[in-house]
Amino acid sequence: ExxxxxxxxxxxxxxxxxxxxxxxxxxxxxxxxxxxxxxxxxxxxxxxxxxxxxxxxxxxxxxxxxxxxxxxxxxxxxxxxxxxxxxxxxxxxxxxxxxxxxxxxxxxxxxxxxxxxxxxxxxxxxxxxxxxxxxxxxxxxxxxxGTVNPNxxxxxxxxxxxxxxxxxxxxxxxxxxAPARSATPDQGGDVSSRRPPSSGRKRRSSDELAAAEVPGTTHGLPEEPLPLGLAALGLRPNRAAMPFGRESPDFGVKAPPHPMDWAFNSPPPRHSLGTRLKADYLVPKTPYGMQDAPVSQVGDLGPAGSPPRPPMKMSPSTRTRTTRLPPVPLTAR
Structure with missing residues (x-):
């Protein structure tokens, strides 16, 4: 029907x-x-x-x-x-x-x-x-x-x-x-649901951005001992501004020799920061002072991690000429 x-x-x-x-x-x-x-x-x-x-x-x-x-x-x-x-x-x-x-x-x-x-x-x-x-x-x-009156x-x-x-x-x-509510879109919904899908490139987090703005941060890398020249001059490296890997300007450049490997009579080289390292860094500190240490002790020292060198044999004229070094101030030029 x-x-x-x-x-x-x-x-x-x-x-x-x-x-x-x-x-x-x-x-x-x-x-x-x-x-x-x-x-x-x-x-x-x-x-x-x-x-x-x-x-x-x-x-x-x-x-x-x-x-x-x-x-x-x-x-x-x-x-x-x-x-x-x-x-x-x-x-x-x-x-x-x-x-x-x-x-x-x-x-x-x-x-x-x-x-x-x-x-x-x-x-x-x-x-x-x-x-x-x-x-x-x-x-x-x-x-x-709990009980209801009969009335x-x-x-x-x-x-x-x-x-x-x-x-x-x-x-x-x-x-x-219900159909009318479903037909009208919700204006107060989550904005992230209408956000277009992002590309494969990820954004940097707020912690990384904050670390990049702070000049003294190392981006989670362990602290390394400072070079001899920087430690003596009281400088500290800015690792936030130092590039690493292939982006470094020193990539592919031969590293300078260790201070203990310098020739005794050659002038000290200039550091990359523009300061000239002094020759008195070669002489170890003793109770007698930087300039009063015996010359024989300088020859006994070797590079870091290497056995001590045998004493150098010098002629009397050379020993007389190099017994004392001229006083040099411990400041950068």
């Missing part, structure tokens, strides 16, 4: 649409035919009046009254024809505009009616929720003692029925408003 009802409804709807379409087509065709017949009739009447006017003007010059009458009739026919044509065009335009305005009015009325219907439904829902809270509190109050059983059953009715209305309202 349900299927038959659905089939009957579909057939009735299709029949109604077909009749509406045929009616609109018939009205348009009849309107065009009526306009054509009117124009044809008016053109015939005007042609007949013009023919009479021309004949009387050629043959009846003495009957001026008849000629004037025919001329006025011809002018009236032309006026009627022109007025009817312009009026028909104006009526057609007015009819089309009226139909457009009527459709716009119907759309506006439907929108405002839907808004008012939703407003009424929301007000009804708010009232139902308030009533639901009151009924729930009343039921809890009646059942607080209150009828009231309790009525309150439970009303509570069930309120729940049914709330569920029906939620089911009705």
């Amino acid at each position: 349900a299927k038959e009802t659905e089939v009957d409804d579909a057939a009735f709807e299709n029949n109604f649409l077909y009749r509406t379409l045929c009616q609109s087509l018939l009205e348009r065709a009849l309107k065009l035919l009526s306009e054509m017949q009117r124009d044809e009739l008016l053109s015939l009447k005007r042609a007949y009046a013009a023919e009479q006017r021309i004949a009387l003007q050629h043959l009846c010059q003495l009957e001026t009254d008849l000629v004037e009458k025919v001329v006025q009739q011809d002018l009236q026919e032309f006026e009627v024809q022109l007025a009817s044509r312009l009026l028909s065009e104006s009526e057609r335009q007015i009819t089309e505009e009226h139909q457009r305005q009527a459709s716009r009015v119907n759309e506006d009325v439907a929108k405002q009616l839907e808004q008012y219907r939703r407003q009424v439904a929301e007000e009804d829902q708010a009232t139902v929720r308030d009533r639901h809270k009151w009924v729930m509190s009343r039921i809890v109050f009646l059942q607080a003692n 209150d059983r009828a009231l309790l059953s009525r309150l439970r029925a009303e509570l069930h009715a309120c729940d049914s209305k709330i569920d029906a309202f939620n089911a009705l408003m």
